[in-house]
Amino acid sequence: MGLLSRKDSKLILDPLADDNPITIQVLGICSALAITAQLKASIVMAISVLFVLGAGNVVISLIRNIIPSKIRIIVQLTVVAALVIIVDQVLKAFSYQLSKELGAFIGLIITNCIIMGRFEAFALGNGPWRSFLDGIGNALGYGVILIIVGFFRELLGSGTLLGFKVLGDPIAKTGLYSIGYENNGFMLLAPMALIVVGVIIWVQRTRNKALIED
Amino acid sequence: MGLKESLHNFKEKNKDKKWLPAFSAIHTFLYLPNETTHNGTHIKVADDLKRTMNTVIMAMVPCLIFGMFNAGYQHNLQVGEVQAVAGSFFSSEFWTMANFMIGFWKIIPLVIVSYGVGLGIEFIFAIIKGHEVEEGYLVTGMLVPLIVPVDIPLWMLAVAVVFGVVIGKEVFGGTGMNILNPALTIRAFLFFAYPTWMSGDKVWVEGAVERTKEIAAGANLDAISGETILGSLAQGKEAGYEVMDMFLGFIPGSVGETSALLILLGGLFLIFAKIGSWRIMLSSVIGALVMGLIFNQVVDSGWITESSKFYGLMSTTWWHHLLIGGFAFGTVFMATDPVTASQTNKGKWIYGFFVGFISIMIRVFNPAYPEGVMLAILLMNVFAPTIDHYVVQGNVKKRKKRLNAKVA
Numbered sequence: 001m002g003l004l005s006r007k008d009s010k011l012i013l014d015p016l017a018d019d020n021p022i023t024i025q026v027l028g029i030c031s032a033l034a035i036t037a038q039l040k041a042s043i044v045m046a047i048s049v050l051f052v053l054g055a056g057n058v059v060i061s062l063i064r065n066i067i068p069s070k071i072r073i074i075v076q077l078t079v080v081a082a083l084v085i086i087v088d089q090v091l092k093a094f095s096y097q098l099s100k101e102l103g104a105f106i107g108l109i110i111t112n113c114i115i116m117g118r119f120e121a122f123a124l125g126n127g128p129w130r131s132f133l134d135g136i137g138n139a140l141g142y143g144v145i146l147i148i149v150g151f152f153r154e155l156l157g158s159g160t161l162l163g164f165k166v167l168g169d170p171i172a173k174t175g176l177y178s179i180g181y182e183n184n185g186f187m188l189l190a191p192m193a194l195i196v197v198g199v200i201i202w203v204q205r206t207r208n209k210a211l212i213e214d
Numbered sequence: 215m216g217l218k219e220s221l222h223n224f225k226e227k228n229k230d231k232k233w234l235p236a237f238s239a240i241h242t243f244l245y246l247p248n249e250t251t252h253n254g255t256h257i258k259v260a261d262d263l264k265r266t267m268n269t270v271i272m273a274m275v276p277c278l279i280f281g282m283f284n285a286g287y288q289h290n291l292q293v294g295e296v297q298a299v300a301g302s303f304f305s306s307e308f309w310t311m312a313n314f315m316i317g318f319w320k321i322i323p324l325v326i327v328s329y330g331v332g333l334g335i336e337f338i339f340a341i342i343k344g345h346e347v348e349e350g351y352l353v354t355g356m357l358v359p360l361i362v363p364v365d366i367p368l369w370m371l372a373v374a375v376v377f378g379v380v381i382g383k384e385v386f387g388g389t390g391m392n393i394l395n396p397a398l399t400i401r402a403f404l405f406f407a408y409p410t411w412m413s414g415d416k417v418w419v420e421g422a423v424e425r426t427k428e429i430a431a432g433a434n435l436d437a438i439s440g441e442t443i444l445g446s447l448a449q450g451k452e453a454g455y456e457v458m459d460m461f462l463g464f465i466p467g468s469v470g471e472t473s474a475l476l477i478l479l480g481g482l483f484l485i486f487a488k489i490g491s492w493r494i495m496l497s498s499v500i501g502a503l504v505m506g507l508i509f510n511q512v513v514d515s516g517w518i519t520e521s522s523k524f525y526g527l528m529s530t531t532w533w534h535h536l537l538i539g540g541f542a543f544g545t546v547f548m549a550t551d552p553v554t555a556s557q558t559n560k561g562k563w564i565y566g567f568f569v570g571f572i573s574i575m576i577r578v579f580n581p582a583y584p585e586g587v588m589l590a591i592l593l594m595n596v597f598a599p600t601i602d603h604y605v606v607q608g609n610v611k612k613r614k615k616r617l618n619a620k621v622a
Contacts, residue, residue, distance in 0.1 A: 180367060186407035195381060202385065 004133070011133040015141035022145040023201045024211065027113040032146055033193040035105050039162050042150030044091070044098055046143025048106060050136065052083045053115050057135030059083075060123040067124075076119045077110065084109050114142055149196045157187030218245050235340040239347035263389075267352040269487050273480035274356050274547065277470035278325075280463060282317030283308060284473070285364045288466050289316055289420040292438035303462050303475070317364070320420055321469055324359035327368045331375040332358075339384050350389025350396075350553075351379065357397035357547060360470025361540065361588075362404065363417040365424075370411060374403045394595050395554045398544075398588055405588070413584070415441040418466035440466035443538040448581035450526040460537040471543035474536065481546035490550040493559060494566035498545040499536060501570025506532030509578055527578040535574050544587035545569065554595040558605040565601055569594045 004012075021027045035041045059079050060067075067075050088106045091099035099106065109115065118138050123131040154160055159167040159176075168175015170183060186192050205211045221241055228234055242264075287308050290296045295312070299305035332351045340347040358378075362371065378400030383392040405412045416422045419440035429435055443465060446454060455465050463473025471477070484490030509528040512518055518525055536542060549555060549569045556565040569590050576586030583589060 180369070182370070182408055182411075184373075184407040185409055186403060189406060198381075198385075 008130065008133055011130060012137035012140070015134075015137040016144060017141075017204075018208065018211065020141045020145065020204075021114045021117075021138050022142055022197065023204055025114075025117075027117055028142055029194075029197070031105060031108065031112055032142075032149060032197060033190045035102060036146055036149040036193050036196075037153050037157060037188050038101075039147065039150040039154045040098070041102055042146040043143075044095075044102065045105065045109075046139070046146050048084075048087045048091075049109060049112065049115070049142055050139040051087060052080060052109055053118060053135040053139040054132055055135075056080055056083055056115060057118055057123040057131040058128045060119045061126060061128040061131035064124050072124070073116075076116060079119075080110050080115055114138055145197065145200060148200060149193055152196055153187045153193060156184045157192075159183050221245065232341055232344075235345060235347050236337045239337070239340070242346075263349045264352070266489055267349050269489050270353045270484065270547070271356050273483045273487075273490075274360060274470065276476040277360055277473060277480060277543070278321070278356070280473045280476050281360060281364075281469040282321050283313050284317065284463060285320055285420050285469065286310075286313030286316030286318075287464065288418070288440055289438075292419050292422070292440060293436075299459075299464055308464065316420060320364050321359060323368055324362065324364075324366070324371060324469070325356070327371050328358040328375055329355040331372045332379050335376060335379045335384070339388065343388075348389035350383065350392075354379075354397045354400075358400050361397065361401050361468050361543065363412060364420050364469055365417050365422065366404065366411055370404060370408050374400045374407070377403045390553055392553060393599075394592055395548055395551050398548055398592050398595075401588055402592060405585070413445070415439040415445060418442055418468075442467050442584070444527070444577065444584035447526040447530055447538075448584050450520075450523070457534065457537065460534065465538075468540060468543075471540040474542045477542045477546050484546065484550070489552075490546065491552075491555065491562055491566075493562040494550045494555055494569070495545055497563045497566030498549055498570035498573075501567040501572075502535055502541060502545075502574050503532060503570070504567075505571045505574035506530070506535045509574070523581060524578055527581070535577070539577065539587065540585055541570075541573055541587045544573070544591055549591050549594070554598060556598045556601050556605075558602050561598070561601040561605045564605075565594055565598055568597075 015021060018024065022029065022032055031045060035045050056076075056079050060076060063075075084107060087109070088099065091102070091106060118135060122134045126134070151161070154162075155166070159165060159170060165175075167181070168177045170177050221244070225234070225238060225241060228237070287296065287299075290313060291298060296307045296310070299307045329351075332355045336347055336351050358371070358375065378396050382394050382396045382399030383389065386392045411417055416426060416439055419438055422438045422440065425435060425438050441449075441451075443455060443460065446452065459465055461474050463475065465472050481490060481495055485492045485495070509530075510532045513525070513529045518528055522528075530538075545566075549566060556562045569587070572590035572593060573587040576583055576589050578586075580586070
């Protein structure tokens with residue numbers, strides 16, 4: 001990357017693979033289980049977190065020297081809450097149906113451990129530009145897993161992708177359904193998201209043995 | 215040079231080949247290997263893992279054969295080919311070749327798919343890991359066809375077996391390391407993934423789904439259906455079967471779980487062979503009876519009226535719970551799985567009691583999941599190590615106290 005120094009680009013690339021917030025740090029699991037039954041919801045969630053974490057890291061980093069450390073958690077919460085409300089309102093204004101589907105989960109971005117984790121671990125000790133890159137990197141790492149899980153859950157659970165019936169029509173019995181294929185209802189339940197995340201962790205650690213801890 | 219020797223030489227020659235575990239699995243199935251342990255003290259006993267597994271399979275064979283007759287009988291009963299047998303185990307209406315052949319052609323494919331897919335995965339994992347093929351799947355492979363509805367599509371069974379063996383067993387390190395009973399993991403997967411094939415009144419009788427489709431396509435046929443007793447009771451209807459029929463097993467249900475009589479014989483055989491734990495079986499039955507009695511009391515004292523959706527199953531006579539559904543089969547063949555059950559004697563009593571207790575509780579309180587025994591055993595599988603931990607710690611504490619008293 002010509003645009004970024006090697007140290008900076010590491011901030012973005014590491015969370016995508018070897019320091020992934022979901023598969024390595026095992027944070028933000030709750031939302032990964034709750035909203036990944038459909039690919040569309042996963043993508044919207046990924047974008048929302050990208051915005052909140054990117055902007056939040058910058059804000060916290062800018063005011064990091066004036067936050068009294070005793071009340072820093074409250075300050076951080078206020079910042080996330082403000083950003084989440086912006087996301088929520090934008091969604092309600094431009095995509096009401098989707099915001100209804102996601103329901104409380106947009107609001108619950110506040111409780112996503114990745115966000116508070118990055119504030120505490122990175123933004124409080126680094127400048128705004130590096131904090132921004134770190135936020136983007138971690139949000140992308142989170143989003144990638146969300147989209148992979150959402151892809152498999154929607155494809156196998158509902159036979160659709162982004163709402164398109166890619167495997168045929170289950171009622172009219174076209175495509176795969178004409179030879180007796182059926183959707184896997186288990187994929188739509190939260191436990192299966194946990195298992196899909198587990199399989200991703202398994203594959204990742206098989207490919208990179210250095211990640212295996214005892 | 216005999217076959218035994220040539221096989222042994224073949225093994226010596228290919229010592230460092232990757233596929234050797236696959237070969238030696240078949241080899242040790244036929245012959246004892248020539249190697250002996252080189253160091254340490256060891257005990258020589260005849261019942262290795264393979265013999266243990268085979269004993270359990272032998273205990274299940276009567277259920278399998280009965281299942282084949284029953285599958286055909288239920289079908290023929292629905293289409294009016296045979297008369298209902300009334301309470302006699304050796305009825306000539308039941309033990310006919312026509313009944314047997316229908317069941318045979320339905321159930322043998324289930325057995326083949328279960329063993330073929332499951333053992334295939336075991337072989338692949340053994341080759342990847344580079345160690346001997348484990349025999350753990352031998353029992354699971356026989357359990358699986360016995361606990362599914364007879365009409366389950368084969369590809370679904372195959373998918374479920376892949377899931378159950380990989381996620382339920384291999385990720386934990388293979389046979390002996392699994393937390394959950396693999397056969398029940400497979401059934402639970404089927405139950406949640408394809409609920410229309412695992413519950414309702416169409417899947418328990420051979421050909422009912424097919425018949426429904428033909429009628430929808432315009433064929434002039436009578437619909438066939440068969441609700442399980444649990445299903446009927448959950449809807450507040452009468453069971454519709456004599457108690458003797460429930461005990462002997464002339465009722466619709468999963469392939470091998472209908473006959474409480476044959477399961478009882480299998481259980482006695484397992485206890486006699488010292489493989490199944492009588493503590494778990496007995497305490498599970500006690501747990502189920504206690505829960506059944508509590509529910510009967512609740513109904514008797516008038517807390518629940520007939521309008522309640524729990525009334526049907528709650529008012530079922532307490533000991534009938536042992537005969538209907540998969541309770542007997544689960545208790546005898548699955549709760550006693552030595553890997554996933556509690557290991558300590560005291561722990562086995564606690565574990566078994568809760569298996570029975572929770573089975574009946576789920577059965578009654580959640581009519582959508584009439585097969586409570588599957589969920590109860592899986593739940594207690596998870597708790598088994600915790601129970602053992604506290605039993606062992608309790609013993610340690612007791613002995614320490616005794617020691618302290620002696621010293622003082």
